[in-house]
Amino acid sequence: MDISSTGLRVLRQIAESGSFTAAATRLGYTQSAVSRQAAALERSAGTALFERRPDGVRLTPAGLTLLRHARTILDCLTAAERDLTGTVSRTELVRLGLFLSAGAAILPLSLTRLAATDPQITVTTTEGTTPSLVRALRAGSIDLAVLTSRPPHRPLDGESPRLHVETVTDTELVVAVPSTGEFAGRTAVHVDELIDAPWIAAPASNAEPLLGVWPGLPGRPDIVHCARDWLTKLQLVAGGFGVTTVPSRLSPVLPPGVSLLHVEGAPPEIRRVLVARLPGRPTPAITAVTRAIASTT
Numbered sequence: 556m557d558i559s560s561t562g563l564r565v566l567r568q569i570a571e572s573g574s575f576t577a578a579a580t581r582l583g584y585t586q587s588a589v590s591r592q593a594a595a596l597e598r599s600a601g602t603a604l605f606e607r608r609p610d611g612v613r614l615t616p617a618g619l620t621l622l623r624h625a626r627t628i629l630d631c632l633t634a635a636e637r638d639l640t641g642t643v644s645r646t647e648l649v650r651l652g653l654f655l656s657a658g659a660a661i662l663p664l665s666l667t668r669l670a671a672t673d674p675q676i677t678v679t680t681t682e683g684t685t686p687s688l689v690r691a692l693r694a695g696s697i698d699l700a701v702l703t704s705r706p707p708h709r710p711l712d713g714e715s716p717r718l719h720v721e722t723v724t725d726t727e728l729v730v731a732v733p734s735t736g737e738f739a740g741r742t743a744v745h746v747d748e749l750i751d752a753p754w755i756a757a758p759a760s761n762a763e764p765l766l767g768v769w770p771g772l773p774g775r776p777d778i779v780h781c782a783r784d785w786l787t788k789l790q791l792v793a794g795g796f797g798v799t800t801v802p803s804r805l806s807p808v809l810p811p812g813v814s815l816l817h818v819e820g821a822p823p824e825i826r827r828v829l830v831a832r833l834p835g836r837p838t839p840a841i842t843a844v845t846r847a848i849a850s851t852t
Contacts, residue, residue, distance in 0.1 A: 556599045560632055563625040565592040566604070566614075570622055571687075571694035573611040596621075619693075619714060626695035646677040647840035652688040652700040653680060655757065655766065656785055657828070660804040661701060661723075661851050669847040676840045684766075685711070692718060692833060699841055701848060702829045703802075705770075711831060718831045721845065724852040726802045728824035729815045730769065731788075733795045738816060746772070746821040753779040753797040755788045767799040770824055789813055802826055 568578040569589070579589040597604050604618035614622060653662060662680065669676060681697060688700040689711050701723070702711065710717055730749065732738040749769055754776045756767030767788065768776045779797050782788050788799050793812030806815055818824070830845050837845070 558596060558599050560629065562592050562596045562599075563629055565589055566596060566618070566622060566625055567629065567694045567696065569593065569605065569612055570614050570618070571690045571696050573613070573687075573690055575612060622694065629695070646675050647838070649676060649678050649699060649840050649844045650697040651678050651680045651844060652691055652697040653682055654685050654688065654701060654703045655682060655783065656802055656805055657701045657703075658682055659785055659808045660802065661828070661848060664851045665844075665847045668850055669844060672847070673840070673843045676843055678844060689718070689831070692831060695833075698832065698838075699844055700831045702831050704827045704829060706825060708827055711829075716834045719834050719837075720829050720831045721849070723828040723830055723849055724804075725825050725827050726804045727817070728770075728800050728826055729803050729817055730798055731792045731801045731805075731809070731813050732798045732816055733792055734812050734814045736795060738814065741814075741816060743817045743819050745819050749798070749818070750774055751777065753777050755780045755782060755791050755797040755799040757781065757783045757788075769800055769818060769821070771821065786810075800824075804828075 565578065565582065565584075568582055569575060572578040572581060575589050575593065576586050578584075579586045582589070584592075593605055600617060600621060602617045603615050604621060606613045606615050606618075658680070666678060669678065681691070683691065685702045685704070688697065688702055691697045692700050693712070693714060702720075704711065711720065712718070730744060732744070738744060746769065750773055754768050756765050756776070756778050758781050765778075768778070780788075780791055782791065785801075785805075789801075789810050791797055792799055793810050801815065803815065809815070830848055832841060832845075
């Protein structure tokens with residue numbers, strides 16, 4: 556096969572992004588350039604590498620096989636570039652992905668403990684939803700991911716081999732409300748009281764669920780503000796502009812003016828916090844970061 560490093564980078568970004576359009580945006584290419592690279596890869600491989608679906612693009616089994624080798628090749632090219640330029644790192648790098656609330660609830664304490672036990676390890680982080688982080692793991696763009704799942708806790712994706720997953724903790728989903736007003740002084744709220752509440756939610760896509768609205772809420776929720784950033788959402792709650800759902804683990808970092816209420820009249824919503832990586836033997840640095848994350852519970 557005659558495959559360029561550019562083609563392999565395009566393959567990896569399509570796997571991570573889930574679409575040609577998103578891959579083009581992240582790489583700084585036109586969509587037509589990405590499509591040409593994808594077609595050239597398939598011609599060289601002699602088989603279909605991409606499955607075009609209504610909700611985006613997924614790699615075929617052949618595409619996943621090529622992706623596995625692409626990760627190794629691109630990592631070797633990066634290492635060769637460092638050697639040639641004399642920029643060999645003196646630290647061990649771990650690229651960590653986290654779901655949207657884990658940065659506030661888990662990351663600072665984990666990094667503090669890691670700095671005390673393994674100062675030679677450098678961690679870089681990226682934030683995303685669980686589906687996007689799973690794609691990034693598969694693509695080799697991150698080494699480790701802190702993810703979340705809800706019962707019945709099915710496999711994170713349908714790809715093979717399965718990701719290696721460890722449970723960190725279970726946390727209850729609750730509702731963040733203004734400390735003043737109709738919910739002042741309360742510790743619980745009935746789900747029927749939330750039907751007409753103004754909600755602050757994260758933007759949704761076809762592949763990713765709406766975040767911030769109580770699951771299974773009867774009727775269509777009244778979404779008054781859309782924000783992905785947790786600080787923005789919680790400050791809007793503190794100002795009395797709506798309510799949102801949060802994991803109970805966020806309680807230590809709530810801004811003044813925000814209270815957390817348990818929801819009655821509906822089944823408890825439990826979220827499991829997971830650490831995931833590609834299967835196989837982890838590096839000592841990945842093991843150390845996993846241990847630091849697990850120690851925060």
